[in-house]
Amino acid sequence: MFIKERLDNGIPVVMESFRSVHSVAIGVWVKVGSRYESSDESGISHFLEHMFFKGTKKYSAKDIAVEIDTIGGDLNAHTSRENTAFYVKVLDEYVEKGVNILSEIFVHSTFPEDEFEKEKKIIREEIKMVEDTPDDFIHDLFSRTVWGSEGLGQSILGRRETIASFSRDDIIAHIRKYYGTKDVVIACAGNFDHAGLMALLNRRFGGIRQGSEPKKGAAPVFKAGVKIFPKDLSEAHIVIGLPAISQVSDERYALFILNTILGGSVSSRLFQEIRENRGLAYSVYSFTSMYLDTGLWGVYAGVSKKRVSEVTELIVKEMLRLKDTLTEQELDKAKRHLKGNMLLALESTNSRMNNIARQEMYFGKYISPQDILKAVENVSMKEIEDLAESLLRKSLFSAVVHGPVDGDVLNGIF
Numbered sequence: 137m138f139i140k141e142r143l144d145n146g147i148p149v150v151m152e153s154f155r156s157v158h159s160v161a162i163g164v165w166v167k168v169g170s171r172y173e174s175s176d177e178s179g180i181s182h183f184l185e186h187m188f189f190k191g192t193k194k195y196s197a198k199d200i201a202v203e204i205d206t207i208g209g210d211l212n213a214h215t216s217r218e219n220t221a222f223y224v225k226v227l228d229e230y231v232e233k234g235v236n237i238l239s240e241i242f243v244h245s246t247f248p249e250d251e252f253e254k255e256k257k258i259i260r261e262e263i264k265m266v267e268d269t270p271d272d273f274i275h276d277l278f279s280r281t282v283w284g285s286e287g288l289g290q291s292i293l294g295r296r297e298t299i300a301s302f303s304r305d306d307i308i309a310h311i312r313k314y315y316g317t318k319d320v321v322i323a324c325a326g327n328f329d330h331a332g333l334m335a336l337l338n339r340r341f342g343g344i345r346q347g348s349e350p351k352k353g354a355a356p357v358f359k360a361g362v363k364i365f366p367k368d369l370s371e372a373h374i375v376i377g378l379p380a381i382s383q384v385s386d387e388r389y390a391l392f393i394l395n396t397i398l399g400g401s402v403s404s405r406l407f408q409e410i411r412e413n414r415g416l417a418y419s420v421y422s423f424t425s426m427y428l429d430t431g432l433w434g435v436y437a438g439v440s441k442k443r444v445s446e447v448t449e450l451i452v453k454e455m456l457r458l459k460d461t462l463t464e465q466e467l468d469k470a471k472r473h474l475k476g477n478m479l480l481a482l483e484s485t486n487s488r489m490n491n492i493a494r495q496e497m498y499f500g501k502y503i504s505p506q507d508i509l510k511a512v513e514n515v516s517m518k519e520i521e522d523l524a525e526s527l528l529r530k531s532l533f534s535a536v537v538h539g540p541v542d543g544d545v546l547n548g549i550f
Contacts, residue, residue: 138492138502139330143338145346146317150492150502151333152325160231160326161489163223164242164341167321167497168314170292171217171427172351175285177306179294182215183259184307188222189213190251192244197251203237211237215292218427219497225486228327232336239340247304256299263293270373270538271419271438278375278434278536279425281363283356288427316348323493326485355429360531362546365538372441372539376451377434378532381523383426383498389511390519391424391433391527396470398422398458399435403469405454406435416443416450428498433527441540448535448549459524467517474512478505 139151169181189211190197204211209226222242226234266272276291283289293299322337358379381387392400399406399422410420420437435455439447481487482505495503533550 138504140496140502141334143322143334143342145342145344147320147322147341147344148496149322149324149334149337150496151323151328151330152488152492153328153330154325155327157327157485158228159225159485160228160234160324160328161223161225161485162231162235162238162324163221163322163489163493164238165219165221165321165323165493165497166315167219167319167348168310168351169216169218169220170290170294171287172314173290173294175290176298176301177310178290178298179259179292180298180302180306180310181220182292182294183255183299183302184310185213185215185220185222186255186259187247187251187307188241188245190255191246191248192240193246194240194244200237200241203233207233209234209237211241217288217292221490221493223486223489231328231333235333235336235340243341243343247307249304252302252304256302259293259299260296263291263296263299266293270367270369271436274373274375274436274536274538277363277365277538278377278534281361281536282358282377282379282432282534284359287353287356288430289356313349315344317344317346319348320344321493321496323489323496325488325492358430358432358532358534360534362535362550363537364541364543364545365536366541366543367539369539371438372444372537372541374437374439374444374448374451374535374537375434376448376455376533376535377432378527378529378534380424380431380433380527381426382429382431384428385426385431387519387523388426389508390515390523392474393467393470393512393515394458394520394524395422395424395433396473397462397466398455401470401473403473405458406437406451409454410437410447410450414450416440416447420447420451444537444539444541444545445549448537448546452530452533452549455528456530459521459528462517462521462524464517467515467520471512471515475509478508478512 207230211224213222224234224238280289417437417439422435425432
């Protein structure tokens with residue numbers, strides 16, 4: 137059962153209760169992420185996310201860890217390009233304890249000065265870890281290439297020099313700017329008493345100040361082209377992509393189906409042709425990145441340096457021929473794949489909480505699993521053909537290669 141209410145201070149609370157589980161997931165979501173940071177504060181949303189766990193008026197950082205471990209719960213957070221989320225998952229008998237811990241870090245963190253330098257070191261290590269994980273790092277390189285050095289093109293983790301510059305005043309200013317009631321959503325999913333939980337949330341989160349500063353700016357422009365990032369690695373990593381649709385587009389289900397057919401499953405065209413038939417890559421897949429006002433559709437592959445040109449040509453060829461070769465069998469299979477994956481994912485209270493939070497932030501309404509299943513099923517062959525026709529144009533492609541290759545490796549392909 138889904139319910140939406142508001143706290144006394146206006147914060148929307150979206151709740152999905154079901155009695156068949158013994159857990160509750162509760163998240164506090166803030167509508168700010170790395171795309172809203174200026175260049176000289178790149179990474180501050182993620183840095184602040186870390187600092188929320190470094191002590192409150194009541195608990196030290198160790199106390200927080202002990203408290204959540206003692207009840208067998210999970211307390212965590214994540215930062216994306218458009219939002220920051222803090223969440224707790226506990227057994228239903230510990231709902232009050234879970235909310236108290238979550239609200240303690242979100243409302244009463246003290247951001248002790250002596251924790252700043254330690255956390256800066258930790259994040260610098262996190263940056264190094266990503267840079268040493270080329271199949272992750274290639275996506276940051278691609279985002280920077282197509283979106284530019286600001287906004288969506290910025291790394292969520294920030295840069296070493298910006299991380300080094302952050303002070304306590306900087307993160308307090310970031311909180312005052314974005315962490316007001318207009319930019320906060322609370323989401324709850326699992327086995328809980330509705331009235332009791334609302335009373336608890338009002339008590340623990342009622343003190344959050346009103347208002348937030350609105351985000352401004354036009355949608356970024358996707359830049360087509362080719363860029364090579366040479367590095368001595370054991371294999372080369374490729375991302376090829378083009379501009380696509382936003383998170384709120386009515387065509388999103390059609391794109392999910394196209395993506396599934398192209399490279400979103402182990403029976404997809406790219407996986408079968410490049411890995412299974414030709415043995416050219418261990419990992420190859422397509423993906424979508426969708427934001428409030430824009431998006432992209434891309435393909436990743438990790439290959440031998442000798443195979444970069446060959447695999448790139450195969451990917452581009454398969455993408456361009458997609459609109460003319462789609463079959464009803466592929467459409468039906470992709471629909472069943474998407475519906476099955478969605479239903480399996482929604483068996484987790486964390487996934488249910490994430491789902492209703494994102495729906496509230498992007499759509500301002502609840503979209504039931506049944507409505508999503510129906511929307512997927514109703515996508516027609518003409519819709520996916522028309523979308524493929526509008527998106528898949530060679531002049532729009534951008535490609536990035538990271539690895540032991542030289543600058544002319546993709547000459548003549550785009």
